[in-house]
Amino acid sequence: METLIINYNSREKRFAYLKDNRVENIVFDRPEHRSLVGNIYFGTVTKVLPGMNAVFIDIGEEKNAYLHRDVLPSYLLSAEKQKSVTSFAHQGEKMLVQVDKDATGTKGARVTGIIEIQGPNLIYMPKGRYVAVSKKIAEEGQKAKLRRSGSRLKTEEEGIIFRTSSITSTEDEILAELMTLRENHQELLQKVATMKKPGIIFQKDTFIEMILDQVARMASGEVIVDDLALKKLAEEKNDQVKSIYYNGKENIFSVHKVEHEIDKALxxxxxxxxxxxxxxxxxxxxxxxxxxxxxxxxxxxxxxxxxxxxxxxxxxxxxxxxxxxxxxxxxxxxxxxxxxxxxxxxxxxxxxxxxxxxxxxxxxxxxxxxxxxxxxxxxxxTLSEALEVKCPVCDGTGRILSPETVGFRLERELLEHRNSEFEAVLVETTKEVKDELLGPNEAHRQALEELMHIKLYFSVQPSARHYYILKQFGNLSEISQKGFDS
Structure with missing residues (x-):
């Protein structure tokens, strides 16, 4: 049995797809981590890199986007494919780009200059220059028919990809949709004409699209959702699937044990x-x-x-x-x-x-x-990148210095101050480091103090990360009053 559980009534949107009560897929949508894939931007070329055959583009986001020469419209339209990126783009150039990969880590988003505008049956590319058919259409005769139709309908510069649903559409319906998509492209260009700096001109609601795509693929089963408007959309998308509205107090993911699966996936x-x-x-x-x-x-x-x-x-x-x-x-x-x-x-x-x-x-x-x-x-x-942050203690490595290592470092630094004019030193550290430095029952204390000619006092602090700080050197009466174990 197939089940789609949708948690839509809070700022973080989520859905989980289950097959025979086993979670197969979980998708999150957060305002700060919302995918930019499919968004169209008006950008400015900030840097041209001949060595990488690529350019960096300011699209108005935190990080500049990366664009390779091979997905520049000017490159696709050119007959001289061996030329460097400098022949097809220059610093300060304005252009429309579309995100095809989100920013990750230190890298900005990856974008393409080949804009794709999606319709129910077609994907329209104003500068695509080719016709393609969905791989899900297996019958070669249908593929050939669609390619011939696309070649007749498009201009030389345009590109068309036929989606799976196009096999049930007539050529007149395809043409009408193509005209609508051309109008959508013209509207984008009109919006660009009014813009003075880089920024977004089209934002795609990928989360709703992913939900409806998943609903459409389900042969049977249930969609359980905590939003009435989304329940209605699911019913319209696939009437073979039962849609159920959930309005209980407990979160819908908790009720269906999905929260536990998220914890396991991390x-x-x-x-x-x-x-x-x-x-x-x-x-x-x-x-x-x-x-x-x-x-x-x-x-x-x-x-x-x-x-x-x-x-x-x-x-x-x-x-x-x-x-x-x-x-x-x-x-x-x-x-x-x-x-x-x-x-x-x-x-x-x-x-x-x-x-x-x-x-x-x-x-x-x-x-x-x-x-x-x-x-x-x-x-x-990834799921872990979306839900977790780097550990501030180990800096994401999963390992920290052992108390023994820190203890030996402390000993070496203390020995650098031997025979100084001070009588005592106050050391802030963890209990574990202190125990490593002084040994079992403080067996090494006397030998260390005699070697240094300095008395040791400690301010012991709890910490997940082992460390030490030489807080203060001074006379015996002053330092002895500040040392304590906690």
Missing amino acids: KRIVWLDNGAYLIFDETEALTIIDVNTGKFSGKTNYQDTVLKTNQLAAKEVVRQLRLRDIGGIVLIDFIDMTRSEDKQSIISLIETELTKDQKRTKMIGFTPLGILQLTRKKTKV
């Missing part, structure tokens, strides 16, 4: 049903997934046990990629398989599971070290 370790587990390590460059047998030992020979564990892991990995919305390069370190047919079965299984994913994924294959490589299209931040 954990580093994911347990499998047979006692094996996965470890997820997300970095800025790539994501590494390690498969471990854990408690699973199997009842047959070792290679069969390995294959069974890897098969379970493969299914869960693809599900987790969707749940966590992980994109970019993904490396999966499966348990070593010696039989080539086992590796091929894992690849086939992952390819089958990937058909459930709406984002494009490219399978690269196994490396000589047995690590499976794939890439998944990345358009926005």
Whole structure:
């Protein structure tokens, strides 16, 4: 059974798609993290980089956007494709651009100069110069018919992509829609003419679109939503699915146990049903997934046990990629398989599971070290990036200096002050660092004080991060009054 649970009645919008009571996808929409993908901006070129064949564009957002030469309209219209980006764009140039990948980390958004304006059956590109058909239309005769129709209807500069729904539309309906999309483009140009500085001219409500796309794909089941207007939209989109309005006091995600699934999707370790587990390590460059047998030992020979564990892991990995919305390069370190047919079965299984994913994924294959490589299209931040911040204690590494390390550093710095004119020193630090410095039952205190010719006093403070500060040097009576343990 398919279930779509939509939490829309607060500032943070969310929906979760469940298949047979198992969460397959979770999507968040926050005002501060709202996706810019699909938005159209009026921008100004701030920097031209011949070495990268790209330009940076001020679009009125916090970070400048990145635009490659190959998606500049002037490049597409040119017959001289070997020329550098400097032949197609210059600093200070004004242009329309559309976001195709959100900003992540220190990088700004990636944009294209090939504007796409979507309709129910068409995607219209004023400077696209080609005709394409949705990959979901499999029948070659239908594809050829649509391509011929598109070539007749468009101008030389224009581009058209036929969406899946276009196969049920007549050519007159397609032409009428194309005329409407052309008018929409002219309205954008008129708006640009009134603008004096970079900024947004069209904002796409991608969240509502994603909800309605998910509703349209459901063959049966339920849509449970806490907003009446959205309930009506869902009913209009798919009358084969039952729409239910929820108005209880408890949050709709809590009632249906989705909050618990969100917490699990943020954990580093994911347990499998047979006692094996996965470890997820997300970095800025790539994501590494390690498969471990854990408690699973199997009842047959070792290679069969390995294959069974890897098969379970493969299914869960693809599900987790969707749940966590992980994109970019993904490396999966499966348990070593010696039989080539086992590796091929894992690849086939992952390819089958990937058909459930709406984002494009490219399978690269196994490396000589047995690590499976794939890439998944990345358009926005991952679930962990959206919901979590870098730990201020460990700076996102997951590790901090041990009290022993900090204790030895403190000892070395104290020894730099040996034989000074001061009688005592006040050190602010944690209990753990103090214990490492002085040893069990303060066994090292006397030797250290005699070596330094300075008495040690401590101000002990609780802290998740081990540290020390040499607060004050002075005479014995002054410092002794300030030292305390807390």
